[in-house]
Amino acid sequence: MSAKIIDGKAFAANVRGKVADHVAHLKEVNGITPGLAVVLVGEDPASQVYVRNKGKQTVEVGMNSIEHKLDASTSEADLLALIDQLNNDPEVHGILCQLPVPDHIDADKVLAAISPAKDVDGFHISNVGLLGTGQKAMVPCTPLGCLMMLREEHGSLSGLNAVVVGRSNIVGKPMAQLLLRDSATVTIAHSRTKDIEEVCRRADILVAAVGRPEMITGDWVKPGATVIDVGINRIPNGEKTKLVGDVHFDSAVEVAGAITPVPGGVGPMTIACLLANTVTACCRAHGLEEPEGLTA
Numbered sequence: 001m002s003a004k005i006i007d008g009k010a011f012a013a014n015v016r017g018k019v020a021d022h023v024a025h026l027k028e029v030n031g032i033t034p035g036l037a038v039v040l041v042g043e044d045p046a047s048q049v050y051v052r053n054k055g056k057q058t059v060e061v062g063m064n065s066i067e068h069k070l071d072a073s074t075s076e077a078d079l080l081a082l083i084d085q086l087n088n089d090p091e092v093h094g095i096l097c098q099l100p101v102p103d104h105i106d107a108d109k110v111l112a113a114i115s116p117a118k119d120v121d122g123f124h125i126s127n128v129g130l131l132g133t134g135q136k137a138m139v140p141c142t143p144l145g146c147l148m149m150l151r152e153e154h155g156s157l158s159g160l161n162a163v164v165v166g167r168s169n170i171v172g173k174p175m176a177q178l179l180l181r182d183s184a185t186v187t188i189a190h191s192r193t194k195d196i197e198e199v200c201r202r203a204d205i206l207v208a209a210v211g212r213p214e215m216i217t218g219d220w221v222k223p224g225a226t227v228i229d230v231g232i233n234r235i236p237n238g239e240k241t242k243l244v245g246d247v248h249f250d251s252a253v254e255v256a257g258a259i260t261p262v263p264g265g266v267g268p269m270t271i272a273c274l275l276a277n278t279v280t281a282c283c284r285a286h287g288l289e290e291p292e293g294l295t296a
């Protein structure tokens, strides 16, 4: 039996529709247009593609997109000054500084400089702490998108065995927090985990976020499990290249109950959740009711 393939593109379009509805409502009733500022330092080609997509989709849902493209040689002080300016701009409700930043800039310092209320990435330590203690936080976009798909697939996650492979600050750790908050039994597996295949085979929910192309094969998957593939890896394919996840799709699809593809799975949901977080931040900034179904 072949798994159900979770259509992240369609799911993301649905989320963007809800965001657009709420944006229209904010404009009509409150005269407010949410604004998202994206800061890109340097010319990394993959980053440029993401930033362009983000800007395009921001405008499509009716929000203002403010883009700042800075030279790779921009000093840390100049970047921090820009963030300060955006923090103090009432038209800007969300700020995202695209990672990675060049080596001469301390990413932790940059993340700490973004006002927690405008931190639509959810990377500021205040938001990390709020999430970890079960309080109202800005939640990182990729784990939020994964959670939305899992809730749709399972309804309740209560009591399910969830294994997150990968312990990054931007995906693995916040994903584990969200699953725990939904009462799953959560294991974080990583490069030092003993018998990692065996650990994965116990998972009703398997989230792969390691950044290693096709590492997780079908024999690591419990029959019927839901597999969420966060990986986006570009690998050689003959003369060209192709995108693959951290999961070996062709073998996993034969075992899983449901699985996200790459591309077309988690990636589109990440951007949709960024838009959702921007609306949420805007509503919180103005003391207005938050949109339903767009937050954790």
Ligand SMILES: Nc1nc(=O)c2c([nH]1)NC[C@@H]1CN(c3ccc(C(=O)N[C@@H](CCC(=O)O)C(=O)O)cc3)C=[N+]21
Residues within 6 Å of the ligand: 047, 050, 096, 097, 098, 099, 100, 121, 141, 232, 243, 262, 263, 264, 265, 266, 267, 268, 269, 270, 271
């Ligand atoms: N501060 C910060 N926040 C981020 O959220 C952030 C970041 N920095 N740096 C880079 C990564 C990467 N990222 C992606 C988002 C969407 C797709 C996406 O939509 N991918 C499509 C197509 C990919 C393609 O064709 O190249 C898909 O998976 O179907 C991919 C990657 C957000 N990131």
